[in-house]
Amino acid sequence: MSFEEISHTADVKIRARAPTLEALFSETFKALMQVMYGATRSGGIVREITVESPDNESLLADFLSEVLFVSEVEGLVFADARISMNGSRLTAELTGEPFDPVRHSGGSEVKGISYSGLSISHDANGYMLDIIFDV
Amino acid sequence: MLEGVNRVGLHEWEIPVGYVAGMRVPGRIFLSESLGKTLEAGAVQQLANVATLPGILKHSLAMPDIHWGYGFPIGGVAAFSVDEGVISPGGVGFDINCGVRLLTTPLPYKDVSGRRDLIEELFRAVPTGVGAKSALKVSVRSLEGMMAQGAQWAVRAGYGVERDLMRCEEGGFMKTADSRAVSDKAKQRGIPQGGTLGSGNHFLEVQVVREIFNPDAAKAFGLTLGQVCCMIHCGSRGLGHQVCTDHIKTLESATKKYHITIPDRQLACAPITSPEGMAYFGAMAAAANYAWANRQMITHTTRQVFAKMFRIEYDEMPLMYDVAHNVAKFEEHIVDGNRMKVCVHRKGATRSFGPGAVDLPSDLSSIGQPVIIPGSMGTSSYILRGTQTAMERTFGSTCHGAGRIMSRTQAKKMKSGREIVADLLKENIIVRAHSENAIADEAPEVYKSSDEVVNVVHEVGLSRLVARLSPLGVIKG
Numbered sequence: 001m002s003f004e005e006i007s008h009t010a011d012v013k014i015r016a017r018a019p020t021l022e023a024l025f026s027e028t029f030k031a032l033m034q035v036m037y038g039a040t041r042s043g044g045i046v047r048e049i050t051v052e053s054p055d056n057e058s059l060l061a062d063f064l065s066e067v068l069f070v071s072e073v074e075g076l077v078f079a080d081a082r083i084s085m086n087g088s089r090l091t092a093e094l095t096g097e098p099f100d101p102v103r104h105s106g107g108s109e110v111k112g113i114s115y116s117g118l119s120i121s122h123d124a125n126g127y128m129l130d131i132i133f134d135v
Numbered sequence: 136m137l138e139g140v141n142r143v144g145l146h147e148w149e150i151p152v153g154y155v156a157g158m159r160v161p162g163r164i165f166l167s168e169s170l171g172k173t174l175e176a177g178a179v180q181q182l183a184n185v186a187t188l189p190g191i192l193k194h195s196l197a198m199p200d201i202h203w204g205y206g207f208p209i210g211g212v213a214a215f216s217v218d219e220g221v222i223s224p225g226g227v228g229f230d231i232n233c234g235v236r237l238l239t240t241p242l243p244y245k246d247v248s249g250r251r252d253l254i255e256e257l258f259r260a261v262p263t264g265v266g267a268k269s270a271l272k273v274s275v276r277s278l279e280g281m282m283a284q285g286a287q288w289a290v291r292a293g294y295g296v297e298r299d300l301m302r303c304e305e306g307g308f309m310k311t312a313d314s315r316a317v318s319d320k321a322k323q324r325g326i327p328q329g330g331t332l333g334s335g336n337h338f339l340e341v342q343v344v345r346e347i348f349n350p351d352a353a354k355a356f357g358l359t360l361g362q363v364c365c366m367i368h369c370g371s372r373g374l375g376h377q378v379c380t381d382h383i384k385t386l387e388s389a390t391k392k393y394h395i396t397i398p399d400r401q402l403a404c405a406p407i408t409s410p411e412g413m414a415y416f417g418a419m420a421a422a423a424n425y426a427w428a429n430r431q432m433i434t435h436t437t438r439q440v441f442a443k444m445f446r447i448e449y450d451e452m453p454l455m456y457d458v459a460h461n462v463a464k465f466e467e468h469i470v471d472g473n474r475m476k477v478c479v480h481r482k483g484a485t486r487s488f489g490p491g492a493v494d495l496p497s498d499l500s501s502i503g504q505p506v507i508i509p510g511s512m513g514t515s516s517y518i519l520r521g522t523q524t525a526m527e528r529t530f531g532s533t534c535h536g537a538g539r540i541m542s543r544t545q546a547k548k549m550k551s552g553r554e555i556v557a558d559l560l561k562e563n564i565i566v567r568a569h570s571e572n573a574i575a576d577e578a579p580e581v582y583k584s585s586d587e588v589v590n591v592v593h594e595v596g597l598s599r600l601v602a603r604l605s606p607l608g609v610i611k612g
Contacts, residue, residue, distance in 0.1 A: 007542040009175060009203050036265055038572070057400075058387075065380045072373050073323050075266065099266040105569040108543075108576060109265045109334040109612065111376045112229035115383070115400035116181075116205035132205055134229045135335050135543075 003031040011114070012133040019126040022083040025060055025090070028131060029081045032064055032113075035133060036071070038106030041079040043095035050091045056120050059090050060131070064113045067094070075099045108135040136171045137179060140164070146199070146591050150183050155398060157187040163194040165529075167591050170199055170583060173540045177203040178210075184398045185213050189406075190220025192470050192477060196529050198484050199591040200538030200583060204228070206401035209483035209539075212532040214468065215407065217476050221395065222412045223404035224386065224419070226480030228461045229379040231419050232426035233337075233370030235507045236303075236457035237518070238434060242363040242445055244343045247607055253341065253444055254565045254608040260436050261339055262331040264569040264612035271432055273329040278322055278425075281329060282314040285424030286457070289431035296450055299431065301496045303457040304486055304504075307431070308424045309464070313417025317374070318381045321418075324373030325425055330432035334612025336577055337369040339437065340509075342516060342604040352520050352601040355502045356455050364604060365441070365452070366516060367433050368509050370461065371426035378422045382415040407478050416463065423462055430457060455518070456505035460485050460535035467493075468530050479530045487521035487533035487598045506598045508589055511537045511582035512566065512574070512611070513559045516604045517589045524596035533598040534589070537582035546581045547572075555579075565608035573612050 001023050003016040014031040018024040033041060049066050053059040063083075071078060078096035085091075114132040121128050136148065143149045143163075148171070150162030162182045166174065178201050185207050186195035192214045201210035206225020215221060247253065262269055271294075273281070280288035286307025287300055300307045314322075332339060344362045347353045358364075371378075389405035389412070390397055397403065405412035438452045463480045470477065488495060488504040495504055504521035514537070525531050541549075550558075552571025555578050559566050568574050593600045 005544050007544050009539045009542055010209055011205070012543060058384075062384070068380075069320055069324070069377065073320075101266065101569070104266065105264055106572045107265055107570070108573065111335075112380055114205035115403075116225075118400070134205065 001027050003027045006130065008132060012135050013130060014133065015130050017126060017128045021056065021127055022085055024127040024129060025063060025083050026081050028060060028129065029064065029067060032067060032110060032133060033078050036107040036110055037077045037104040040103050041077050042097050043079045044097050045076060045095065047076065047094045048091065049094060050089065052089045054088055057115065057118050059088065061113045061115060061118065063090055063092060068110060077104050110135055137174055137176055140179060146595050150179060155180065155183040155187065157396065158183055160186050160191050160194055162186050164197040164201060165591060165595050165597065166199045166201065167587060170587055170591065173583065174201065175203045178208040181208040182211060184402060185211060187398055188221050188223065188402065188404060189395060190216040192216055198534035199588045200483065200534045200536055202538045204482065206399060207480065207482040210534065211482045212480065212484045212529055214477040214479045214530045217407055217478060220407050220478060221404035222407045222416055222463055222478055223402050223480070224379045224383050224415060225402040226482050227419060227463050228482055229376045230370040230461055231375035231378060232423035232459045233461045234426060234430065234457060234459040235366060235368045235509050236430050236434065237455040237507050238365040238437060238452050239357050239455050240363045240365065240441060241447060241451045244361045244363060246445065247341060247363045248563060251565050254567050254610060256440050256444060257339060257437065258567045258610045260440050261433055261610065263610055264334050267331045268327045269330040271330040273326050278325050279314060281425045281428035282317060282421035283312055283424065284308050285427035286431040289428040294432045294435035299454045302454040303427060304459055305494065307427045309420035311417065312420035312424050314421045316414040316418035317378055317421050321374045321377035321381065324377050328372040329429055330436065331372060332369045332433060332612060333372055334573060338609050338611045339433065340366045340609040341607045342366055343607055344602055345605045346603040348600040348602065352502050355499055356505050356518060356601060357453055358455065358518065358602050365437055366509060367430055367437065369430060369433065371422040372429060374425050375422035378418045382418060385411055386415060419463060423459060427457065456507060458485050458507050466531065468526065477530065481532055483535045484532045485535045486531055487525040488531045489521045489523040489526045492521070492526065492531070506533055508534060508585065509536050510585040511579050512577050512609055513562065513564055513579040513606060514585050517585065517600065518602040519589070519593070519598035520601050521598055522596050525598060529597055533592045537585040537588055539581055540583050541581040543576045546578050547575050549580065550578055551575055564606050568611040577611065
């Protein structure tokens with residue numbers, strides 16, 4: 001399982017790989033949190049998110065958009081996500097901590113999750129995706 | 136120049152119909168040959184994609200700061216027939232009414248140069264960066280005011296003077312806003328962020344007027360050589376981002392419902408006159424108004440800081456002008472010899488209305504609309520004026536900035552934030568930000584030369600040079 005930032009002129013492009021779809025979503029979620037708040041994040045506070053969408057790409061975009069919302073309005077920085085998927089429904093248990101300006105100011109605010117170029121592919125090695133975060 | 140992009144004039148290039156399947160009109164890019172060397176195939180593809188949307192008029196246009204975005208390219212402009220056209224959040228972006236304004240001051244360069252205490256005080260007073268919350272309390276009722284009446288709400292609430300409204304595009308608010316189309320989630324995000332700058336390329340910069348190209352226009356705009364000014368660049372914060380996110384979802388369904396074929400999901404759209412299209416337009420206008428109110432609140436804080444530190448009066452800092460550069464609007468333009476109402480999308484592009492245009496304050500009517508083009512950190516910003524050429528060629532539009540040419544990953548490998556701060560300090564530019572990371576992302580070298588971008592629009596006549604400003608100090612997210 002991994003994610004990396006790929007060169008993109010205007011925004012942040014992430015490439016993630018994982019053996020399962022759930023793990024792929026979890027990696028992309030971690031990439032999002034790292035872009036926004038840097039690498040030093042820990043758990044403690046738990047939040048649950050549920051989204052329903054017709055296809056995997058929408059499910060991922062909706063999940064990450066919901067993370068952006070909860071993170072911003074509750075002032076929480078998340079470290080980990082335990083994701084379960086059932087057809088068009090995704091449930092995620094997020095663990096995180098309150099935003100700390102000293103430790104979490106290293107990143108860029110993500111304005112939105114773009115559908116441009118978003119595709120989830122699958123081969124013998126597992127799942128892969130490219131996704132663009134608007135910063 | 137990239138294959139398939141044909142020269143049709145000095146600084147003018149055409150993407151012919153057929154470049155991607157389904158194009159209804161050609162694409163047009165205003166670009167110098169040397170800027171063309173950094174043109175990305177992805178940006179051209181996006182420009183061509185826009186040309187496939189129903190009801191697009193004349194051309195899918197791009198300004199010289201064009202670069203690869205999502206949906207529309209950054210620097211993209213397209214106008215749509217109200218009867219047959221569509222409206223798309225992909226033509227506006229997540230940061231609805233991201234825009235820029237310039238405040239003038241009565242202070243000369245020598246009073247402000249090297250004043251780190253001013254930059255520190257601005258940094259303390261104006262919330263910046265990820266997670267920042269405003270000290271100016273916004274109630275639920277105030278939020279409604281921000282969405283309905285934008286900068287007018289802010290001025291009436293004590294965050295400015297009446298004259299400020301005369302110096303804002305649209306008078307500081309779009310009358311068509313419909314806050315009922317703004318979700319509770321978006322409103323929740325809007326309440327704590329009124330008066331905050333945000334992060335990324337948003338900034339507040341203290342500048343000095345270094346050069347005047349057009350004395351008459353400069354005088355009309357209130358600019359003099361050696362004068363200190365203050366530029367504010369930010370948008371609609373989480374509220375605008377949420378409006379875009381929410382409505383892309385409903386417009387995706389609408390795209391299917393109305394049998395519209397789109398080449399990129401981020402171009403999800405609906406007929407302008409459909410309930411879904413009008414709902415997005417109403418919500419987008421409410422978010423645009425929030426952004427105007429936000430910039431007005433930051434203006435208020437900035438004026439208070441200057442008034443206190445330099446013993447000047449609050450109203451000695453007139454607003455020169457405020458422009459939006461991510462927005463969709465109904466405007467009247469001439470198409471095939473007929474004046475008609477169209478829906479203009481500007482995604483990283485600035486309105487550039489020429490002399491005599493409606494919506495210009497009477498004292499600027501003979502000059503044209505002030506156009507503000509921020510430079511990248513450490514480089515010059517420009518003031519231009521709108522032109523008749525822009526009205527004829529680009530639905531009254533021009534460029535919005537320098538335009539990135541280097542990714543954040545490349546930028547970080549090149550120079551650290553600390554090195555950039557030290558380099559800029561050698562040029563007497565003071566930089567203050569929450570993180571070195573934010574500075575490294577926005578190094579001057581990652582952008583096209585703003586001088587060259589502005590020269591193209593000046594030479595083509597999409598806007599004409601009035602003045603050049605250079606930075607003295609900047610605060611960032």
